[in-house]
Amino acid sequence: MWMATNLPTVIVTSNQWTMAAANGLTASSTHSFQLDYTTTDGRRSPMSAPASGTTWLGYYWGTPPYAIPVEWMTMYFGPNQNVMAFADRRQRR
Numbered sequence: 436m437w438m439a440t441n442l443p444t445v446i447v448t449s450n451q452w453t454m455a456a457a458n459g460l461t462a463s464s465t466h467s468f469q470l471d472y473t474t475t476d477g478r479r480s481p482m483s484a485p486a487s488g489t490t491w492l493g494y495y496w497g498t499p500p501y502a503i504p505v506e507w508m509t510m511y512f513g514p515n516q517n518v519m520a521f522a523d524r525r526q527r528r
Contacts, residue, residue: 445458454466460490461490462490462491462492462493463489463490463491463492463493464489464490465487465488465489465490466487466488466489467485467486467487468485468486468487469482469483469484469485469486470482470483471483491504491505491506491507492504492505492506496508
């Protein structure tokens with residue numbers, strides 16, 4: 436896996452990796468990635484297209500593990516967080 440530095444920052448021997456706080460994952464942080472792989476016989480894949488994502492701020496509505504990030508609520512229901520609790524009932528009327 437390659438991050439914005441253009442240097443390999445993660446080398447794994449399986450087909451999965453999870454980014455965590457130890458790798459720089461923090462609230463409201465943006466990360467870009469590109470992937471390539473090498474097969475056991477030495478063939479190397481082309482580099483993937485770049486992708487990026489931003490973590491949520493850390494504020495949420497609800498109780499974990501069913502918490503909903505405030506950014507998601509604001510995007511779909513506006514800045515009034517109290518609307519979220521009644522959104523499902525309001526849509527059925």
